Amino acid sequence: MKKIKYKPLKISSKYGILRIVIAILATFFILNFLINFGILSRYYSTILVFICVFIIMATSLNIATGFLGQLVLGHAGFMAIGAYTAALTAIALKEIITNDLLLFVISALAAVVTTAIAGLLVGTPALRLRGDYLGIMTLGFGEIVKVIITNLHITGGAQGLTGIPRIMTFPIAFWTTVIIVAIIYLFMNSRHGRAILSIREDEIASESVGINITKYKIIGFVLASLFGGVGGAMYAFQIGYLAPATFGFIKSVEIFVIVVLGGMGSLSGAIMAAIFLTYLPEALREFEKYRLLLYSILLITTMLFRPQGLMGTKEFSLTKALNKVIRSFVYVYNKFVSFFNKLFQKESEY
Amino acid sequence: MNVLEVENLSIMFGGLKAVDNFNIVVKKGELVGLIGPNGAGKTTIFNLLTGVYVPNEGSIKLNNVNIINVKPSQIVMLGSSRTFQNIRLFKNMTVLDNIKVAYHNEMDYGIFASIFKTKKFKDEEERANRVALELLRVFSLEAFSDEIAKNLPYGKQRKLEIARALATNSKLLLLDEPAAGMNPQETKELMETIRLIKDQFKVSILLIEHDMKLVMGICERIVVIDYGKIIAKGTPEEIRKNKNVIKAYLGE
Amino acid sequence: MNADLELFIRQLINGLNTGSIYALIAIGYTMVYGIIKLINFAHGEIMMFGAYFAFLFATTIPTDLPFLVIVIMAMVLAALMGVATEKIAYKRLRTAPRISALITAIGMSLFLQNLALLIFKPQPKVMPELISKKAIIIFGIGVPQITLYTIGISILMMIILSIFIKKTKAGKAMRAVSQDKDAAMLMGINVDGIISLTFAIGSALGALGGVFYSIAYTQVYPTMGVMPGLKAFIAAVFGGIGNVGGAMLGGYVIGIIETMTKGYISSRWADALVFGILILVLLFKPSGILGKNVKEKV
Numbered sequence: 020m021k022k023i024k025y026k027p028l029k030i031s032s033k034y035g036i037l038r039i040v041i042a043i044l045a046t047f048f049i050l051n052f053l054i055n056f057g058i059l060s061r062y063y064s065t066i067l068v069f070i071c072v073f074i075i076m077a078t079s080l081n082i083a084t085g086f087l088g089q090l091v092l093g094h095a096g097f098m099a100i101g102a103y104t105a106a107l108t109a110i111a112l113k114e115i116i117t118n119d120l121l122l123f124v125i126s127a128l129a130a131v132v133t134t135a136i137a138g139l140l141v142g143t144p145a146l147r148l149r150g151d152y153l154g155i156m157t158l159g160f161g162e163i164v165k166v167i168i169t170n171l172h173i174t175g176g177a178q179g180l181t182g183i184p185r186i187m188t189f190p191i192a193f194w195t196t197v198i199i200v201a202i203i204y205l206f207m208n209s210r211h212g213r214a215i216l217s218i219r220e221d222e223i224a225s226e227s228v229g230i231n232i233t234k235y236k237i238i239g240f241v242l243a244s245l246f247g248g249v250g251g252a253m254y255a256f257q258i259g260y261l262a263p264a265t266f267g268f269i270k271s272v273e274i275f276v277i278v279v280l281g282g283m284g285s286l287s288g289a290i291m292a293a294i295f296l297t298y299l300p301e302a303l304r305e306f307e308k309y310r311l312l313l314y315s316i317l318l319i320t321t322m323l324f325r326p327q328g329l330m331g332t333k334e335f336s337l338t339k340a341l342n343k344v345i346r347s348f349v350y351v352y353n354k355f356v357s358f359f360n361k362l363f364q365k366e367s368e369y
Numbered sequence: 370m371n372v373l374e375v376e377n378l379s380i381m382f383g384g385l386k387a388v389d390n391f392n393i394v395v396k397k398g399e400l401v402g403l404i405g406p407n408g409a410g411k412t413t414i415f416n417l418l419t420g421v422y423v424p425n426e427g428s429i430k431l432n433n434v435n436i437i438n439v440k441p442s443q444i445v446m447l448g449s450s451r452t453f454q455n456i457r458l459f460k461n462m463t464v465l466d467n468i469k470v471a472y473h474n475e476m477d478y479g480i481f482a483s484i485f486k487t488k489k490f491k492d493e494e495e496r497a498n499r500v501a502l503e504l505l506r507v508f509s510l511e512a513f514s515d516e517i518a519k520n521l522p523y524g525k526q527r528k529l530e531i532a533r534a535l536a537t538n539s540k541l542l543l544l545d546e547p548a549a550g551m552n553p554q555e556t557k558e559l560m561e562t563i564r565l566i567k568d569q570f571k572v573s574i575l576l577i578e579h580d581m582k583l584v585m586g587i588c589e590r591i592v593v594i595d596y597g598k599i600i601a602k603g604t605p606e607e608i609r610k611n612k613n614v615i616k617a618y619l620g621e
Numbered sequence: 622m623n624a625d626l627e628l629f630i631r632q633l634i635n636g637l638n639t640g641s642i643y644a645l646i647a648i649g650y651t652m653v654y655g656i657i658k659l660i661n662f663a664h665g666e667i668m669m670f671g672a673y674f675a676f677l678f679a680t681t682i683p684t685d686l687p688f689l690v691i692v693i694m695a696m697v698l699a700a701l702m703g704v705a706t707e708k709i710a711y712k713r714l715r716t717a718p719r720i721s722a723l724i725t726a727i728g729m730s731l732f733l734q735n736l737a738l739l740i741f742k743p744q745p746k747v748m749p750e751l752i753s754k755k756a757i758i759i760f761g762i763g764v765p766q767i768t769l770y771t772i773g774i775s776i777l778m779m780i781i782l783s784i785f786i787k788k789t790k791a792g793k794a795m796r797a798v799s800q801d802k803d804a805a806m807l808m809g810i811n812v813d814g815i816i817s818l819t820f821a822i823g824s825a826l827g828a829l830g831g832v833f834y835s836i837a838y839t840q841v842y843p844t845m846g847v848m849p850g851l852k853a854f855i856a857a858v859f860g861g862i863g864n865v866g867g868a869m870l871g872g873y874v875i876g877i878i879e880t881m882t883k884g885y886i887s888s889r890w891a892d893a894l895v896f897g898i899l900i901l902v903l904l905f906k907p908s909g910i911l912g913k914n915v916k917e918k919v
């Protein structure tokens with residue numbers, strides 16, 4: 020038998036964007052169909068919305084932690100600010116605005132404004148700090164947000180906020196997510212994106228070629244915050260009820276684990292990890308009490324054995340993935356062939 | 370107008386005067402060498418000239434503009450750029466992107482344009498791409514343009530760092546031990562490269578080096594410092610014969 | 622004695638009590654940071670396990686062991702636990718980017734917390750009164766025995782530690798490793814051993830703090846290390862992270878501020894104030910009171 024020689028597949032990238040657009044549309048129509056015709060129950064459509072929420076939370080955190088390379092441990096704080104702002108806006112306007120989509124858009128915009136301001140206020144002093152200290156500072160910020168929400172009357176305090184119109188639907192969630200991820204991707208593929216990446220790579224070198232690192236650190240941080248706010252808004256409109264305890268350090272860690280697992284600096288990695296880590300707890304409902312234990316073990320083992328996570332700093336490439344599959348098949352086949360040949364050789368020796 | 374004018378520059382760290390009354394003038398198109406034993410304060414001077422440290426005394430004028438207390442990124446826009454003793458590339462970015470980052474301030478489009486991919490965005494990116502590849506061509510690196518920077522061999526990494534510094538369109542280049550870790554052949558190539566960029570890009574160069582062959586070979590003028598103070602100034606011939614310099618390097 | 626003065630002195634003593642506990646825990650943070658530049662998020666959990674070890678020795682062993690024995694055994698176990706976490710999780714990451722080690726530390730902290738939750742169950746358990754809470758009258762003021770023991774033993778431990786660091790060979794080695802690990806290795810110092818020793822001492826002291834804390838508050842529960850750990854960390858940062866004297870100073874300052882705020886203003890504000898101190902220190906003097914500003918070499 021003859022061995023096969025491995026030749027890498029080369030898929031033309033000319034129609035790359037078209038292929039991605041078709042893939043996104045196909046995913047939407049298939050899932051939407053399944054939901055509308057009851058094949059996927061309400062339970063699953065809820066999970067899909069949560070997956071969208073966490074895709075937004077993870078890709079937004081990725082801007083600050085993955086692309087900018089800054090340790091941000093309080094991202095749930097921005098989720099909270101966005102959630103509460105959107106909720107309160109919607110509660111105030113729900114009598115006036117009857118169109119659900121319009122209500123969501125206006126509330127989400129309000130969330131963007133408040134979260135962006137918060138990001139600016141926190142980021143400007145905090146980003147002067149180095150690594151560990153910045154992490155502690157952002158962790159403190161997250162806790163302070165929780166304390167403030169707990170002690171404010173308007174947010175319903177520790178008991179939580181009820182009466183939020185449950186206007187979230189799968190289409191709204193899906194397309195909001197697509198828009199946000201697209202914006203992040205397009206932004207990173209520009210001189211501004213390169214400036215941000217250069218800060219992660221080597222801050223001092225970045226400054227030495229003329230990049231205003233303070234300006235770009237703040238831009239990155241504020242973008243991360245405001246998209247995180249949109250994620251929070253989406254969450255609020257899905258659940259219909261908000262409690263400050265939801266948005267503590269544990270939530271920040273959950274989002275952080277998604278980013279680490281997916282690869283700090285990879286959008287596709289964050290998306291895949293978000294899908295996996297949001298679906299998994301649902302699938303393993305009986306193991307709820309082991310969830311955080313497993314998360315922590317996952318975090319530790321990832322950092323020890325594969326710190327670059329699933330995708331590292333690269334994006335998922337269909338060509339590369341297919342080539343890996345083909346290469347493994349060829350490898351296995353060739354091993355089989357040599358074994359087979361050895362067998363025949365031995366027989367012919369008699 | 371002189372590209373660089375430094376007068377009476379001093380800085381103290383704790384109780385130690387790391388740089389003491391340093392003066393230098395670099396004219397347009399000059400290639401000046403800054404040499405001295407290890408720990409003499411050469412890189413400290415570079416850090417002062419690039420805004421990383423703020424001096425205790427003295428003045429620094431870049432193209433007649435005072436740059437003390439000016440942010441390092443702004444000093445680059447005023448016309449000077451540098452390389453580092455231990456190469457500081459953007460390791461996980463491609464060779465081409467390393468150059469493009471340095472070209473950042475020569476481009477002009479905002480965040481809105483990036484997201485909506487306007488015509489301005491496309492034009493500016495195409496121009497940047499062209500200019501970056503041109504630059505890489507000068508350094509014989511264009512074949513590696515899509516390679517990740519950290520995968521480059523050492524000598525090419527050094528060249529890339531110099532190319533990146535040039536991409537900022539600065540008129541004053543501060544090279545910190547560019548020949549460090551190079552064998553004689555690579556050093557010879559480096560000397561050629563430096564001569565080439567001086568002629569082709571019309572830049573002034575201030576160079577820290579330990580490799581005497583390189584220094585004596587290409588520098589028009591040399592300043593020697595020891596313990597933060599200038600101990601000699603002159604042409605390579607004069608420096609070679611200077612008793613103080615010999616004492617500083619070889620001891621009494 | 623004047624009632625106001627008595628209240629003040631009482632609060633001061635409480636502050637010294639809390640401060641002693643914070644100082645003991647803060648020392649662990651600062652020593653580990655000083656030697657491998659890592660914020661050991663899991664240190665609060667070591668403190669918690671120290672308390673649980675003491676609880677187990679006090680309640681499960683049929684004979685009545687003396688306080689000293691229980692405490693020493695708890696400290697030894699905690700020291701082993703600290704060394705184990707270093708060997709399992711942190712050692713491999715010594716050359717990795719700092720962010721990786723930090724993430725691992727966060728993971729370790731979560732892991733230990735949830736491990737304790739699974740093993741011991743979330744319900745708090747009652748810590749036996751290994752040292753009586755009965756008051757002894759000193760200068761007309763009643764001071765609980767446990768408070769006297771806490772403050773006394775803590776100060777004794779800190780003095781012993783200071784002498785150890787200054788005078789012994791191992792102490793000198795620790796200082797050398799924290800200044801320049803590679804140079805220390807070239808001098809023939811067993812860097813791995815010194816790092817393990819640092820973790821052992823820090824964990825043991827943290828466990829001691831945990832024991833005192835649990836006797837004073839009568840409870841052990843899996844998340845008991847979170848708040849005191851955080852506050853002790855703030856104390857270490859306040860005093861200058863990496864500086865052992867700073868950790869001791871910071872512990873007492875934070876402890877006294879917290880107690881005074883609780884006593885004279887309100888409990889709710891006490892936590893916010895301590896967090897506020899952290900933010901202020903980070904913004905205006907990140908190197909802490911006794912710390913030095915170290916510029917990164919370019």
